[in-house]
Amino acid sequence: MQALVIGSGYVGLVAAACFAEAGHRILGVDVDAAKVATLSRGESPIFEPGLEDLLRKHLSSGELRFTTDLKAGIAEADAAFICVGTPQSEDGSADMKYVLAVAGEIGEAMALRSKESKPLIVVDKSTVPVGTAARVHAEIATHTDRAFEVVSNPEFLREGCAIGDFMEPDRVVIGCRTDHAEVIMKALYQPFLDRSGGKWFRMDPPSAELTKYAANAMLALRISFINEIANLAEDVGADIEHVKAAIGADHRIGPAFLNPGPGFGGSCFPKDLQALLKVGREHGHPMMTLATTVEANRHQKQVLLRKVRQYFEVKSGVPAPLRGRRFAIWGLAFKANTDDIRESMALELIEGLVNLGAEVVVHDFAAMDAVKAKIGNKVRYATTPLAACEGADALLIATEWTQYRQADLEAVAGALKARCIFDGRNLFRPEDMEAKGWTYHSLGRRAVGPS
Ligand SMILES: NC(=O)c1ccc[n+]([C@@H]2O[C@H](COP(=O)([O-])OP(=O)(O)OC[C@H]3O[C@@H](n4cnc5c(N)ncnc54)[C@H](O)[C@@H]3O)[C@@H](O)[C@H]2O)c1
Secondary structure, three states: OEEEEEOOOHHHHHHHHHHHHOOOEEEEEOOOHHHHHHHHOOOOOOOOOOHHHHHHHHHHHOOEEEEOOOHHHHOOOOEEEEOOOOOEOOOOOEOOHHHHHHHHHHHHHHHHOOOOOOOEEEEEOOOOOOOHHHHHHHHHHOOOOOOEEEEEOOOOOOOOOHHHHHHOOOEEEEEOOOHHHHHHHHHHHHHHHHHHOOEEEEEOHHHHHHHHHHHHHHHHHHHHHHHHHHHHHHHHOOOHHHHHHHHHOOOOOOOOOOOOOOOOOOOOHHHHHHHHHHHHHHOOOOOHHHHHHHHHHHHHOOHHHHHHHHHHHHHHOOOOOOOOOEEEEEOOOOOOOOOOOOOOHHHHHHHHHHHOOOEEEEEOOOOHHHHHHHHHHHOEEOOOHHHHHOOOOEEEEOOOOHHHHOOOHHHHHHHOOOOEEEEOOOOOOHHHHHHOOOEEEOOOOOOEOOO
16 A cells, blocks of 8 residues: 655654555655654654664665655555644634645645546544544545545554554544445555454544544543542542552453553643533533543642642741752653653643742653753753752652662662652552651552651
8 A cells, every 4th residue: 555644743653654564655744844854864753662663664665755745645645644733722622724734735736646546545543523524525625626535543542652552453443434445444454453453443434533532531531530539548548559459350440541640641631632522512512521530630730749748838837848949850751651741740840849939850761852942941950860869858750661660769869868759650669668768658548758
């Protein structure tokens, strides 16, 4: 198969590299000329394990190329994937301007296809509201009389393990109206389904579009739910680790997505929930569970700051207890194994601490450049986790990088002013920390050490 993948961000780049790995001939397109130059040199502009190896392999094999001009591959393409951003608009809805701009460009470029060509399969892979396939169809149709069909193919990959998710999918969802579209899409995905034994779901485009939002909403709901149970566990003397293991053993519930954390962030859940809320309001179906999920998450994103304030307020008894104190923060990305800081809880934590007059020193294994570009010298940047702790009053853990879990805590204790950790990811066991004389506050478990 030959395909255009338009938009070379987290989704487009992974899709392009994986389709090339499956033996398809792929042209990756992006408006950002600097990004295209970087990619053409075989360098990945994003941190995603395994991605750069695939890029290099298939730039060499010739199966993968990058360009700023989608016209370069439209004549021969079987499919054109739209993978551009759908950020949140001011009113909460998904901003469709990039998707519709690409639709317009595809429409104009269609003149390069011969009248005899099979219909081009235009694939909405961006996360888009119900009805978008029809809008994209209408936009393309204003520019061309060549044959095409618009298909919805939502993407479920997770940053940090995106290559594995794409190449071994649980399921592939296709919203299409014709067998021709299904044949093309199946040919593109069959190598992955063969590997994973994943399920193939053919449905109509609106159902496919709604499936993506419903999946993200369900996952977000689970996170907010377990966070609320964890917060309650602390107050009633329960341990969330016991509770989550026992409820997760119920096959109707399952163990995934039951880890308490400092609130969800990233480029998808926050904006996708707002978009679904907006769609619900527009159709007279206010999504009440979703509204509560969002509200609970807003509260949860303050959880570490609340714990730090409470601890130092009680301890010092002074009105501005954080002024002049120094805090180390481990982790800036919204989760481990990515450099993505969109809606990261660490950014809110930094903001809160700095506003209260504290000094902040940060470390992350992949996201330091992104944070530097966003907030500059508001904080200091440490080159190692240990260096971040030097002279700090406490260590705050915001991202669950494995290396933090494996850190030499005695060395950390030597660098900090006091043995004090606020852990938003439950990386350590309270019993172990207590035995080693730490003050240790985590989520949904008893705090240990002097209060
Ligand atoms: N990031 C994820 O984990 C993830 C997972 C599933 C679905 N999604 C959805 O996929 C879509 C893309 O997300 P992302 O994180 O890859 O976005 P991104 O911001 O990382 O990348 C978008 C890319 O599109 C390019 N672009 C914009 N306009 C263009 C145009 N006219 N022609 C060519 N390129 C253009 C941008 O330069 C950028 O490189 C969104 O709708 C998102 O919700 C994302």
